[in-house]
Amino acid sequence: MTPHHFLPAGPFTGRIRVPGDKSISHRALIFGALAVGRSRIAGLLEGEDVLATAGAMRRMGAQITCEGEDWIVDGVGVGTLLQPGQALDLGNSGTSTRLLMGLLASHGIAATFVGDASLSRRPMDRVTEPLSRMGASFTPAPGGTLPLAMEGMQPAVPITYRLPVASAQVKSAILLAALNTPGTTTVIEPVPTRDHTERMLRGFGVELDIREQDGERHISLTGPADLSPRDIAVPGDPSSAAFFAVAASIVPGSDLIIENVGLNPTRDGLFRVLDEMGASIERLNPREVGGEEIADLRVRHAPLRGIEVDPAVAPSMIDEFPALFVAAAMAEGRTVTSGLEELRVKESDRLSAMADALRVVGARVEQTEDGLTIDGTGGAPLAGGGPVATRLDHRIAMSMAVAGLHSESGVALDSVEPIATSFPDFLELMTDATT
């Protein structure tokens, strides 16, 4: 592991572009591989997680190549995936693992899934349970984790399934399985989660029936379904823009434009919460690209005040809480969050990781069962210190790097390597925006 110091820096000025959306990039590769013919992807995130999905899809027969800045996917079609010759190593990526388990569940092939130490601790029963009902069988490690061997079932059995956790990965796994399952599979979502799968499946020509019933979303897909190839432009990732939005908000003198940021309403919760805290975030030039809302964000330094964050907003900013906690640590007054038990099963236990990390650098933080309560500095820099433990978690690393920018002595991280999973040019962009 390579330790790294983030010294006080700033202000953040100029214009930057963050890399492509990770969720959309995974889906573009998977759906491209399931379409018969050639899809072209512009703006694909070239982070380790997405490359893990590309590697797995290649093993199952898709041809995936680079042409200049674009990625070309020559797909094999639904139902004709090849048996992978060796274990699928999905590195640090929960999304790759869970979505591909869904895809394979309705194909008559066997596969083994492996990952790094972080991924090997994460719960998989949330997908293996519904996918077993569809006919697939799974042999996980004790505790229901990776390494895991599975055998798909062809033909699989359609199910109607109400999501017990608000998870776009579980929803997407079931919809992917439904593509090669004869009959109608329905996922019921009591709480809306990111809807890129639904939007993109429709873009690839798959019919989905989506209706609201008693306050819940019913998403039905009748298989087997064919996908038609298409060209995709991936918007900038709001989860990556989050670090720069927080950085520009807390570092005095900042006035930063982040171009081309995805603002799908199932993803833009952090920006709405920052608005409520008094941040200055203008949405410039709002437009739609490839069925996704985007805008340029102009973020200026502004005094932030602590708030009680409505737990209902959590699914629309589930990966942005580490960044929010940093903003809260520099706000005036108390920020209270709750309803965040899902954060305990991400790449790390993000409640405990952020409580420990923020305390190491001088913030006042209390951990509850399902959230953090943070008393901010009122805009003053944190003391700084470290090294903080990033726990193989890219979002902890980037959030604490941002904390270092507005600190007295800087913040040391035990490692910056995890950042490459979702934002390979983070360090470079951070230097560009502060010089």
Ligand SMILES: O=C(O)C1=C[C@@H](OP(=O)(O)O)[C@@H](O)[C@H](O)C1
């Ligand atoms: O579907 C997706 O692309 C994702 C869904 C979320 O996970 P959950 O479905 O586990 O909430 C999120 O945390 C992850 O980074 C990406």
Ligand SMILES: C=C(OP(=O)(O)O)C(=O)O
């Ligand atoms: C939770 C995340 O990703 P994944 O579940 O794909 O590992 C994330 O990127 O914050």
